[in-house]
Structure formats: structure tokens, C-alpha cells
Amino acid sequence: MRFNIPDISLTGDPLDRCDALRKQPGAIEKLKENPQTLYLVLQANEILLNEDGKLALVNSAILPELELQDPGPVFLGVEPDTRRPWFAIMSDPDHAPSNELLQSIGQLADLRYALSALPREDLALCGRAVSLMSWHRTHRFCAGCGEPTRTIGGAEKRVCEACEREHFPRVDPAVIMMVTHQDTCLLGRNPSWPEGRFSTLAGFVEPGESIEEACRREVMEEAGIEVSKVSYAFSQPWPFPHSIMIGLFAEALTTDIELEDELEEAHWFTRTEIKDMLAGKHPKYLQPFADAASGVLLRIWMEED
Secondary structure: OOOOOOOOOOOOOOOEOOHHHHOOOOHHHHHHHOOOOEEEEEEOOEEEEOOOOOEOOEOHHHHHHOOEOOOOOEEEEEOOOOOOEEEEEEEOOOOHHHHHHHHHHOEEEEHHHHOOOOOHHHHHHHHHHHHHHHHHHOOOEOOOOOOEEEEEOOOOEEEEOOOOOEEOOOOEEEEEEEEEEOOEEEEEEOOOOOOOOOEOEEEEOOOOOOHHHHHHHHHHHHHOOOEEEEEEEEEEEEOOOOEEEEEEEEEEOOOOOOOOOOOOEEEEEEHHHHHHHHOOOOOOOOOOOOOOHHHHHHHHHHHOO
């Protein structure tokens, strides 16, 4: 089955990640000294934007004035044409002088807000930086022996200082599926979401599962619906904290919904209802997030009509 896939947000990272350069002793440190190097500033899932809502990139002159958190500067890559290096840094939110300095430059904005505000390439860079920083925060100690780890290769990985075990950034695969039956689609609502917020069903792939098996299991567990044919549509990196969303279409064999404990509500929606939801005009249901995988799946389905 072929689908008309739009540009997927959080994809399109333009930088050359320079795998060979990372292996050269001292090469990354020299890039940090380059006066042309740009630094993307983060605090948790927030990114520094200027007054115009664009990325507020800084240079190395500002680094001594900031209190940086582990892992320090993370090398993102170089621009293919200019070869200008890019790094990401994490500022300590509890360090008042750092916060004052950043406030004089711009404002911190949650990455979810930026999904609809930043250009596609900038958003892809921010998503990768947030995902990497999140992984580093939770891997400061070795999973094998419990001793501290250190970064190497521009923070592309961490190595245990005791047993020398290597730890690489983690990506968690998750399926997100548009379940359809004739001219309707299945959407559900998580108990933590506001009234009227519905999404396509999703869940993580478990060990020993194929993507198709994960789709069928999740739909059965969440809604009691049996699925037959599963078709791949697209994938989207999702930095909350470090997942890859695998967009699927699934054909339902049954229609009787049986909820357990994961969803508070689930319903079959008509194309007319989805059209109104996407336009933000439905009197009962909220507009889906257009740049998230669920919103993309809904738009693809409507265009296939």
C-alpha cells in the first residue's frame, strides 16, 4: 500500500555527523575553539529562542559564564557547505547567573511548543539535542558495574571508567497505528489528557516482537480490537525522551471496543468528524497536534479518501 507522506517534523537534520572525525584524538576539542562554532542552548526539554522565535545560537565566548550540566558540549556535526561546527549545551536551571544571562539573550521555550514554530531543519536539530541530553542524564553510571561513566567522541557515547563498557544513546521503538474499519477510524483518550483530546493508539515494541505483532498486541490490549493487515507508512524521531515512532495503518477485523485500564475512552470516528477535528471546528473534540505522528496519520487517511 502506498501513502502520500507529507514532510515529517523532527526529521531532516542537515548536519554532517562526522563519524570519522569523532575518532581522531583531539579533533572535537579543536572544534570547540573554532570562533565560528555555534552552540544550541538547552534546559531540560526547553530550547533558547530569540525575540523573533528563532534559535538563539551562541558562540564559545559565552561558555565560561554559563554553568553547564553533564555531559558538557555535545557535538552535533558540521554544516555540509560551510563546515561550521554545531554543539548542544545544557545550562543548569538552578544557577542564577546563567539564567540571567540567558534571559538577556532570549527566552526558553518547551520543545513541544517549538514543533509548530521552528523551521523543519532547526526542529530536527533541537529534537536530536534534547534526546541526546536526556539519555546522558540517565546514563552517568555504568549499567554493568555501577561506576561513573565519561563521554568520548563529542559525547556520541559513554564509557565506564572502571570496566570500560561502552554505552550508546538509546532509542526506544514505538508503534503508532491508524486502525480503520470501512470508512471509520479508531481513536482513544488517555486518562491524563483533557476532555476531547483523542489520538491514534500507540505503544512500545516489546522484546521478541515484530512491528506488526506489536501493533496487533497493543490494539487488542488497549481496545479489544482484532487487527489483520498492517502496513508501514513512515517513522518519526520523538525526543520525549528518546523514541522512534513507527507510523502504521491497520485494518480491523472486529469493531466491538473493550477497554481495560490504559484508555479512558475509545470510539470509532467518521471521516466527517475527523475533517472537523483537523480543522479545529468540532464542537466536542479537540484539534489533533498536526506535527505529531497521530496528526500525520489522520491527514494521510483523509487524503486517501
